Amino acid sequence: QQQVKQSPQSLIVQKGGISIINCAYENTAFDYFPWYQQFPGKGPALLIAIRPDVSEKKEGRFTISFNKSAKQFSLHIMDSQPGDSATYFCAAIQTGANNLFFGTGTRLTVIP
Amino acid sequence: DAGITQSPRHKVTETGTPVTLRCHQTENHRYMYWYRQDPGHGLRLIHYSYGVKDTDKGEVSDGYSVSRSKTEDFLLTLESATSSQTSVYFCAIWEPGTSGGPGTQYFGPGTRLLVL
Numbered sequence: 001q002q003q004v005k006q007s008p009q010s011l012i013v014q015k016g017g018i019s020i021i022n023c024a025y026e027n028t029a030f031d032y033f034p035w036y037q038q039f040p041g042k043g044p045a046l047l048i049a050i051r052p053d054v055s056e057k058k059e060g061r062f063t064i065s066f067n068k069s070a071k072q073f074s075l076h077i078m079d080s081q082p083g084d085s086a087t088y089f090c091a092a093i094q095t096g097a098n099n100l101f102f103g104t105g106t107r108l109t110v111i112p
Numbered sequence: 113d114a115g116i117t118q119s120p121r122h123k124v125t126e127t128g129t130p131v132t133l134r135c136h137q138t139e140n141h142r143y144m145y146w147y148r149q150d151p152g153h154g155l156r157l158i159h160y161s162y163g164v165k166d167t168d169k170g171e172v173s174d175g176y177s178v179s180r181s182k183t184e185d186f187l188l189t190l191e192s193a194t195s196s197q198t199s200v201y202f203c204a205i206w207e208p209g210t211s212g213g214p215g216t217q218y219f220g221p222g223t224r225l226l227v228l
Contacts, residue, residue: 009152032214043116043202043219044155051214089154093214098143098162098206099170100217104154 003027004092006103013110019077021106023090026071030092034100035064035075038087047088048075080110115139116220118203124226131190133223135203137183143206144186145217146170146178148199155202161186193227200224 006023013019023033034049050057050064050073057064063076077084090103115138125131135144145160147170157170159178167178175197177189190197203220 006154034214034216041222043204043221045219046216049214095214098215099145099157099160102155104152 002104003101004090004103006090006106008106009104010107011109013077013080013108015080015082015110015112017080017110019075019080019084019108019110021075021088021090021108022072023074023092023103024070024072025092025101027092027094027101028071029094030101031095032093033064033066033073034091034093035062036089036091036102038089038105040086044087044089077108080108082110082112084108085110116203116205116218118201118220118223120223121221122224124228125193126228127194128192131193131225131227133188133201133203133225135186135188135220137186137205139205139207140183141205141207142183144180145204145206146176146186146188147202147204147219148172148197149202149222150199158188158201193225195227198225198227 004025035047036044037047038044048059048062052068061078066073088106091100093100117136119134146158147155156172161167161180179187201223207216209215
């Protein structure tokens with residue numbers, strides 16, 4: 001059973017547009033939600049993360065929006081650039097645990 | 113990159129042969145993990161280790177075994193490789209957070225395995 005559900009599976013966005021990737025979870029014990037970015041031929045790398053005590057976290061062009069009541073969170077990439085083309089994974093974990101639960105990934109392509 | 117290396121980086125093998133993948137870390141982290149990545153499935157945990165000789169199964173452990181005889185090395189073995197084990201394999205470590213904050217998982221560069 002997939003603990004974290006991610007959509008869409010793939011996304012094509014024009015340069016300068018907004019990319020939005022959505023994730024949902026069921027386990028209310030999760031209290032830390034990181035996003036990972038993976039370029040072809042590389043391992044995933046931590047991009048940005050949020051805890052459920054805030055509804056939004058922004059780092060540069062990347063923003064996480066968090067809706068605790070709906071058990072959903074999303075990644076927004078503003079002014080998307082071709083260099084943002086990568087696979088993005090959302091994840092969730094409970095404090096004290098050491099195993100992340102990953103979404104299935106979204107392959108983002110930003111067209112120049 | 114948290115000092116994680118994987119070897120080999122690429123391997124082609126035949127069905128029925130044993131294969132061992134190695135993960136090496138330089139920063140003495142307690143937790144180490146093996147994942148496989150497949151299209152449409154994302155990252156799936158195979159096995160993980162929480163110390164020397166301490167390991168546990170993940171969600172897709174069938175057909176795989178692991179060993180950790182030293183803190184820095186975590187080995188993944190396919191006893192008898194099958195075509196369904198063609199995948200990209202990632203090793204990862206868990207770096208604990210500071211002051212009670214959340215930790216971070218760091219991944220190695222991956223091993224691309226093709227089983228013919």
